[in-house]
Amino acid sequence: MSTPNPPYPPQAYPPIQPPKKRRIWPWVLLGILVVFIAIVAGCTAMVGSAVKSVSDDSKRVVHVTYKVTGDSQDATITYDMNGNTTQDSSVALPWSKQTDVTGISKYVSLLASNGIEGTGSITCQVLVDGKAIITNTASGPGASASCSGSVDTK
Structure with missing residues (x-):
């Protein structure tokens, strides 16, 4: 007798593969x-x-007023006007000047000096929109008041 064939051929299991790495x-x-x-x-x-x-x-424009008051009738005033230094001599007080300041650094400078024979006081002021932001006073013959600084009120 012959050996019977099994009804199904033996199945090979697929090899186990590790999961795909992402x-x-x-x-x-x-x-x-x-x-x-x-x-x-x-x-x-x-x-x-x-x-x-x-x-x-x-x-941006800042409107500045320079102002000098006092007793002197022979004052010397040095100030910055649009980036240029200007000097007025033999000035009778009171005195004022307006300018517009622009640029990144809004810096102003005002120097007021009594005449040689001025014995009273002299006062300088820097005003922005009518408000004094820098003020200085000096007294006596040849005395000088200096008002310098930034007017950047932003």
């Missing part, structure tokens, strides 16, 4: 790229805002 480095690289782009965009926005602020501030 590549994580493309996602890490994408994350780094997104963070880098966000940082660059944020820095660009901050720099742009700062540049606009400086540009706007440099165009």
